[in-house]
Amino acid sequence: MSIVKLLRLSLYITLIKNTPTSYGLIAIFIHWFMAFGIFFLFGLGLYMVELSYYDSWYKGSLDLHKSIGVSLFLIWCFRLLWRWTNVNPEPLSAKNKLEKFEHVAAHWMHVTLYLVMVMLMLSGYLISTADGRSVVVFDLFEIPAIPASIENQEDIAGEIHYTLAWVLISLVAMHALAALKHHLVDKDDTLKKMILFKKQLKK
Amino acid sequence: MKKILLTTALAITTSYYGAMAQAADYQIDVKGAHASILFKIKHLGYSWLNGRFNDFSGDFSYDSLNPEKSSINVNIVTASLDSNHAERDKHLRGDDFLDVKKYPKALFKSNSFKVINDNEATVTGNLTLHGVTKEISFPVQKVGEGKDPWGGYRAGFSGETSLKLADYGITYNLGPASTQVILELNIEGIRK
Numbered sequence: 597m598s599i600v601k602l603l604r605l606s607l608y609i610t611l612i613k614n615t616p617t618s619y620g621l622i623a624i625f626i627h628w629f630m631a632f633g634i635f636f637l638f639g640l641g642l643y644m645v646e647l648s649y650y651d652s653w654y655k656g657s658l659d660l661h662k663s664i665g666v667s668l669f670l671i672w673c674f675r676l677l678w679r680w681t682n683v684n685p686e687p688l689s690a691k692n693k694l695e696k697f698e699h700v701a702a703h704w705m706h707v708t709l710y711l712v713m714v715m716l717m718l719s720g721y722l723i724s725t726a727d728g729r730s731v732v733v734f735d736l737f738e739i740p741a742i743p744a745s746i747e748n749q750e751d752i753a754g755e756i757h758y759t760l761a762w763v764l765i766s767l768v769a770m771h772a773l774a775a776l777k778h779h780l781v782d783k784d785d786t787l788k789k790m791i792l793f794k795k796q797l798k799k
Numbered sequence: 800m801k802k803i804l805l806t807t808a809l810a811i812t813t814s815y816y817g818a819m820a821q822a823a824d825y826q827i828d829v830k831g832a833h834a835s836i837l838f839k840i841k842h843l844g845y846s847w848l849n850g851r852f853n854d855f856s857g858d859f860s861y862d863s864l865n866p867e868k869s870s871i872n873v874n875i876v877t878a879s880l881d882s883n884h885a886e887r888d889k890h891l892r893g894d895d896f897l898d899v900k901k902y903p904k905a906l907f908k909s910n911s912f913k914v915i916n917d918n919e920a921t922v923t924g925n926l927t928l929h930g931v932t933k934e935i936s937f938p939v940q941k942v943g944e945g946k947d948p949w950g951g952y953r954a955g956f957s958g959e960t961s962l963k964l965a966d967y968g969i970t971y972n973l974g975p976a977s978t979q980v981i982l983e984l985n986i987e988g989i990r991k
Binding site: 648650658724751 | 878883971
C-alpha cells in the first residue's frame with residue numbers, strides 16, 4: 597500500500613470516526629438522525645392518538661410509529677457501541693468551577709438521554725406486545741413478544757411511554773439550550789463539534 | 800357395600816338439599832369461572848367483534864316457588880375488559896370509551912323480575928356504566944338448577960341486552976353500524 601493511499605485511508609477514517617477534538621461523520625449523522633426521529637415520533641404519537649377510527653391513516657400511523665421506533669432502537673444500540681469503541685471529543689478545557697460543573701452536568705445529561713430513550717422505546721414495545729403479538733417493522737421483519745406479561749401491561753406501559761416521551765422532549769430542550777448557550781453566549785466550539793466533521797477545529 | 804352406603808348417604812343429602820331448593824341466595828361462581836359477561840359490537844358493519852369483562856362479582860336471589868321475588872346484583876371491574884388485542888383494549892379503557900380510571904366500576908342492580916313462564920322472565924334494573932345510570936329491561940332465561948357433584952347447589956341464567964353507546968356518554972365514532980353494543984350475561988350461582 598502506497599503512503600498516499602494510507603494517508604487517504606487514515607483521513608477517511610478520521611472523518612468517519614471521532615477525534616479528540618470533534619465528533620466523526622458517523623456520530624454526527626446518528627446524532628441528528630435520531631434527533632429528527634425522536635421529534636417526528638413525538639409529534640406523530642400525539643397526533644395519531646387523536647385520529648378518528650375512520651381516518652385512512654388510523655392504522656398506518658401506528659404501524660409507522662412502531663417501525664421507526666424499532667429502527668431508532670437498533671440505531672441506539674449501534675450508537676452506544678460506536679461511542680464505547682471510539683474516542684470521545686474532550687470537553688473544552690474548564691476555566692473555572694462553573695465550567696467544571698457544566699462538564700459534569702453535560703455528561704450526566706447525555707447518560708440520562710440515553711437511558712430515557714431506551715426506556716421510552718422498551719415501554720412502547722411492551723404496549724404492543726402485551727398480548728403476545730409481535731411488532732412488525734416496515735412489513736420487513738417482526739420483533740416477537742417476550743413470553744411473559746403482567747396484568748394490564750398495555751395500560752401501565754402506555755402511561756410510562758407517555759410520561760417518558762414528555763420527559764425526553766424536556767431533556768432534549770435543556771440539552772439544546774445548553775448547546776446554544778455554548779455557541780451564542782460562550783462562543784465556543786461545543787455545538788460545532790456536532791455539526792462539522794473536521795479533523796481539527798480551530799481552537 | 801361401601802359404594803351402596805355412599806350412594807345412600809348422597810341420596811339422603813341431595814334430597815335434603817333438594818327440599819331446601821327454594822328461597823335462596825346465590826353467589827355468582829366467578830371463582831370457578833362459570834359465569835361470563837360478554838359484549839359484541841359490529842366492526843364497520845361487516846363482522847362481529849367479541850370481548851368480555853374478566854373481573855366481576857355478584858349475587859342473586861332466586862326461588863323457583865316464588866320467582867317474582869328474585870333479584871340480582873352485578874359489579875363489573877371495567878379495567879378487566881378483554882377483546883384479545885392489547886392495543887385495542889388500551890384504547891377501549893381510555894377516555895375515548897370506558898374511561899376506566901374515572902369510572903372503574905359498572906353496576907347492575909335489579910328492581911323487578913317479571914316472570915313469563917317457568918324458564919323465562921324479564922329483568923328490570925339500573926345499569927351504571929361510564930358514570931351514567933339508566934333503567935334497562937331485558938329477557939333472561941333460566942338454564943337450569945340443581946345439585947352439583949361436589950355437595951353444592953347451583954342455578955344458572957343467561958340474558959342479553961342491547962345498549963346504545965351514546966346513551967351512556969360514549970360517543971367515539973365507530974361508524975353508523977357500530978352505535979349499539981350487545982351485552983350477554985351468563986351466570987351460574989352457588990347457593991350460599
